[in-house]
Amino acid sequence: MAKGRPHQMASSGITARGIGMTFSRRGASTTVLESLDLDIAAGSFVTLLGPSGCGKSTLLKILGGILQPTEGSVHIGESTAADAVARKDIGLVLQRPALLPWKTARENVAMLRDLAKKGTRGDGAADRALELVGLTHAADRLPHELSGGMAQRVSIARALAMDPEILLMDEPFGALDAITRDAMNETLAGIWAATGKTIVFVTHSISEAVFLSDTIHVMASDPGRIVEEVTIALDRPRRAEVLDTSEFLTYSTHLREQLVGPEARV
Amino acid sequence: MTALNEARALGSTKAPARPSLARTWGRAWPPLLFAAALVVLWELAVNVLGVSSYVIAKPTEILTTIVAKWQLLLEDTWVTTAEVVLGFLISIVVGIVLALLVVRFAWVERAVYPLVVLFQVVPKVALAPIFILWFGYSMTPKLVLIVVMAFFPITINMVLGLKRVDEDLLLLMKSVGSTRNQILARIQIPTALPYLFAGLRIGITLAVIGAVVAEFSGSQAGLGHRIQFASTQLDTASMFAALIVVSVLGLVLYYLVGLLEFVMRRRFPHLAATDA
Numbered sequence: 109m110a111k112g113r114p115h116q117m118a119s120s121g122i123t124a125r126g127i128g129m130t131f132s133r134r135g136a137s138t139t140v141l142e143s144l145d146l147d148i149a150a151g152s153f154v155t156l157l158g159p160s161g162c163g164k165s166t167l168l169k170i171l172g173g174i175l176q177p178t179e180g181s182v183h184i185g186e187s188t189a190a191d192a193v194a195r196k197d198i199g200l201v202l203q204r205p206a207l208l209p210w211k212t213a214r215e216n217v218a219m220l221r222d223l224a225k226k227g228t229r230g231d232g233a234a235d236r237a238l239e240l241v242g243l244t245h246a247a248d249r250l251p252h253e254l255s256g257g258m259a260q261r262v263s264i265a266r267a268l269a270m271d272p273e274i275l276l277m278d279e280p281f282g283a284l285d286a287i288t289r290d291a292m293n294e295t296l297a298g299i300w301a302a303t304g305k306t307i308v309f310v311t312h313s314i315s316e317a318v319f320l321s322d323t324i325h326v327m328a329s330d331p332g333r334i335v336e337e338v339t340i341a342l343d344r345p346r347r348a349e350v351l352d353t354s355e356f357l358t359y360s361t362h363l364r365e366q367l368v369g370p371e372a373r374v
Numbered sequence: 375m376t377a378l379n380e381a382r383a384l385g386s387t388k389a390p391a392r393p394s395l396a397r398t399w400g401r402a403w404p405p406l407l408f409a410a411a412l413v414v415l416w417e418l419a420v421n422v423l424g425v426s427s428y429v430i431a432k433p434t435e436i437l438t439t440i441v442a443k444w445q446l447l448l449e450d451t452w453v454t455t456a457e458v459v460l461g462f463l464i465s466i467v468v469g470i471v472l473a474l475l476v477v478r479f480a481w482v483e484r485a486v487y488p489l490v491v492l493f494q495v496v497p498k499v500a501l502a503p504i505f506i507l508w509f510g511y512s513m514t515p516k517l518v519l520i521v522v523m524a525f526f527p528i529t530i531n532m533v534l535g536l537k538r539v540d541e542d543l544l545l546l547m548k549s550v551g552s553t554r555n556q557i558l559a560r561i562q563i564p565t566a567l568p569y570l571f572a573g574l575r576i577g578i579t580l581a582v583i584g585a586v587v588a589e590f591s592g593s594q595a596g597l598g599h600r601i602q603f604a605s606t607q608l609d610t611a612s613m614f615a616a617l618i619v620v621s622v623l624g625l626v627l628y629y630l631v632g633l634l635e636f637v638m639r640r641r642f643p644h645l646a647a648t649d650a
């Protein structure tokens with residue numbers, strides 16, 4: 109959409125105020141998120157980092173307007189999250205690939221794009237998205253013929269093909285080997301730099317978070333909340349070599365201490 | 375039914391095995407051989423024990439009866455086939471439409487569906503005389519009985535399949551503002567296809583039963599009528615002949631459903647491998 113105009117696209121920021129989420133079932137209720145505030149600047153790359161079960165996926169779905177919080181509200185730019193959904197501004201990569209088993213990789217990638225009425229049918233956007241994730245050779249395969257990591261990359265391509273203003277990604281590289289993961293990180297950073305999308309990224313991996321983010325929101329569980337906001341001031345574009353710098357190490361160490369908690373620091 | 379669906383749902387994630395002719399034959403010959411042995415034993419037993427031909431007909435007798443009365447049997451077969459096929463097609467439409475209404479409109483599920491399920495405790499075969507009373511000796515009462523018997527397994531399996539949709543796929547559909555109807559058409563109905571076919575397989579056998587029972591209760595033609603009429607004449611060989619023809623008819627129709635599923639696997643590879 110806005111290729112070659114880095115960071116000038118009319119991307120929207122996300123504002124979440126007083127988010128609370130309580131799941132109740134047969135009388136028993138669990139509070140997963142409590143009075144959570146979040147500000148995500150337009151065009152920034154933001155990561156949610158936290159232990160398993162702290163509510164990252166739940167928060168991401170709420171930010172994307174597909175899960176209604178029990179408390180609080182989400183605004184995307186000037187409008188509500190629901191309006192942003194109606195405008196098809198949000199691209200989602202969920203934790204599980206969720207592909208249609210009877211459609212090929214290419215058809216799966218094209219499906220949401222077609223439904224969102226972005227571009228015209230068969231304009232090659234699906235193939236370009238598959239190329240970005242390195243799956244051109246697998247375009248005609250069915251989901252059961254793909255490995256877990258390949259299926260996950262198809263689901264990333266599906267979101268990219270939508271060319272949304274806001275990209276919400278839930279552990280998109282969780283099932284990839286280290287080498288492919290590093291390559292995908294660089295690809296994603298490149299896409300972000302070229303398009304100026306707002307990206308919210310969920311991960312368990314500290315180094316992935318530091319490598320990609322402008323801002324990292326560290327979460328804690330019971331109830332899920334944001335305990336710290338860390339701004340990563342490393343120069344861009346970042347290359348794999350940045351992983352070995354002392355600044356990078358400083359960030360990683362700090363984040364690890366945050367996640368492990370003060371009692372483990374001795 | 376549920377166990378079958380579970381098995382199919384599990385199987386559907388794997389690549390469907392291509393049934394080769396050799397493999398089909400490999401699986402077919404043991405039961406065929408066993409059946410042939412039984413037939414021979416049957417013939418010998420009737421001869422040796424000297425059972426009266428009123429009680430049980432010999433395979434050779436049945437065969438000669440089929441050959442001798444082939445024209446009559448063909449007419450009856452045509453009548454019954456027409457009833458079953460037409461009745462089954464109506465059952466499919468009724469079954470699918472009802473399933474779609476149940477998952478699409480909450481009030482149908484809450485108000486109508488429980489009654490439909492409750493109605494299944496009625497022994498439907500016993501309704502045949504009532505339908506004859508209402509609709510006379512035409513084709514109508516046969517169709518009504520077939521539909522009443524065959525639509526339910528189609529509906530209940532289809533509902534099960536329509537509801538068994540990946541939650542995350544629903545969320546993704548929501549994220550692009552899809553309508554309920556789009557979700558139904560693009561995700562739920564294709565997901566439900568293997569379940570639908572499980573229902574169709576049960577439905578087609580019930581449709582044949584429905585046709586025969588309806589013909590018992592009041593009819594001038596058809597294989598059910600032939601069996602009934604032959605029994606009043608103590609014509610045991612004819613009874614068995616019609617019985618065999620109706621069984622073959624049921625088998626052929628059952629395999630046609632399997633064939634349809636097999637053909638549809640081109641477009642929907644998640645349909646489980648058929649047993650056909």
Ligand SMILES: Nc1ncnc2c1ncn2[C@@H]1O[C@H](COP(=O)(O)OP(=O)(O)OP(=O)(O)O)[C@@H](O)[C@H]1O
Pocket residue numbers: 131138140158159160161162163164165166167203
């Ligand atoms: N639909 C639901 N009903 C009830 N509880 C839920 C539901 N969805 C999530 N939870 C609960 O909310 C908590 C947070 O879940 P969530 O999936 O958001 O965690 P997460 O941070 O993404 O974890 P992970 O890193 O393992 O993916 C968990 O305790 C989970 O059991």
Ligand SMILES: [Mg+2]
Pocket residue numbers: 164165166203278
């Ligand atoms: Mg999660």
